[in-house]
Amino acid sequence: MENSTQITIENIQYSLSDIEKDCWSRLVNGAVKSRSPFHTPAVATFGQKEISLRTVVLRKTIPETREIRFHTDVRSRKWAELLSNPAISALFYDASTRIQLRLNGLASLHQHNDITNDAWQKTTLSSRRCYLTLHSPSSFSDIPTSGLTEDIEQENLSFEESEIGLKNFGIVSIHVQSIDWLWLHHAGHRRAFFDYTDGKYQWMIP
Template sequence: MENNRIDYTTYHLPELEQDCWDRLVTGAVKSRTPFHTPSIATLHQGEVNLRTVVLRKTLATERELRFHTDIRSPKWQELSQNPSISALFYDAVDRIQLRVKGKAVLHHTNEITAEAWQKTSLSSRKCYLTRFSPSSYTDVSTSGLTDDIEHENFTLAESESGYSNFGIVSIQVQSIDWLWLNHAGHRRAFFDYEKGSFQWMIP
């Protein structure tokens, strides 16, 4: 096989669907794996906006994916108005692409965010301590952080003020479009959770 460790031509749809979720679970817990940083797309006034996020948690049984964000960010506002969301995952070694579609559920100052915040490192908490909101324009190149915070010269207690800006986006997965790029012939499948159907597709 051309740089592929698995021959997906032998897979049945249920096994393939399980493989998708296994990869998503791994992506959430192992930072060096390809599925750890998907691209997510939102809609705003008829325009598509893309950005890369960090996959923080996968709940396979619930078909749920989670990532963290600043509630002052444009994506939070966009999802507040339109919860439709897509996530794109790609493994360049195994040549596996997943296009995940779903609805976003936003979490802020609840049990889910409180638990995640307690597990968030000091270096990651920095992201929520900027004085101005993400995407604000500025006259100079800056992180938006004070020097002390930028150099992590602050305590965990002092970082608690960032919790008010901390949010979690939960993607309730409605479908997965799976694609395997293979020199002998690509393969594609679609898992539709709303209709409860798994189907092969022409790539």
Template sequence: MQVTINNIAYSLSDLEKDIWNRLVNGAVKSRDSFHTPSVATHSGNDISLRTVVLRKAVSESKELRFHTDTRSKKWQELIVNPSISALFYDAADRIQIRVKGRAVLHFNNDITAAAWQKTSLSSRRCYLTNFDPSSFTDHPTSGLPEHIEQENFTLEESEIGFNHFGIVSIQVQNIDWLWLHHAGHRRAHFDYVSEQYQWMIP
């Protein structure tokens, strides 16, 4: 059983490979529509949703990564409950991908050290606020000291940011794929826990 998209016929396993190609592209290309997924976490009995930058996608290990401040709410929420979901939509190709998985939190280890080395000065600013992210203030501010806001600091001075630098690794458990098409939508489910790939009614 196959689905034909742009004259290419895809089996379920072809589709699964295509999904990971798209995710890998999303991680490496800053203008790709898969570069900035929405990521949902549990916040007590509530839900919490935000945009992040997809930094890495590894097909072999079914892993997605993004960077964040370990003082952020999402990090604290994931410590309590590692259930996580990510949402991607490519408006040009009309493909939605919904990912569910478990978050593995990396902090102060080889993985964060290697990623931190590659982080630009301007990205490092995110980890250099004196106050915790989400703190309320009495005036609009980035929370950064003036010289840091103006990027007037050295790489050495930015090293302190490593103390707040965390990587969330999503260990993907399943993917829900949806393709919108005027002649009939198509949907498929890829479950890595039960190792089942199935077509679905959209």
């Protein structure tokens, strides 16, 4: 049985504070474990009078500063959209636990600084290929193509040769302003909202 201020999930009782801590624990795991359901969130930006949505790879979570990061090509549309409007939202869902997180925040963009340089040095050769296309992401083509030359597509390049991709490498850092937590359950869903701007943690009607 749950009391008026706690809920029970898999025989563990959670208060609002416990749930908030669990959110960040899941986000930390999502950044370091490739098989985590939180590893590939959907991220939404706004540009050209429409909302754009895409899947990204969560690369880093910093609970202390309420920050999450993902990598991107600075020639991409999302980079341009965030330069114009830093508002951003990220959606995470774990089907096994039926837990959904919606994060809203503001993005800061990193390029040619210590943050990107450090991340680039840790980026695998396979991942570096993404930043070696001759044309920018979302460019139209007359044929189906990766945008890479054949040698690069077959990974016939060295780390030294891949360094040219650094100029196209950027990091989006989301400074989380709120988390909307939802737990789906057959006996009745539960929902909570964590507002870091106002410092309020509240239950919500799902």
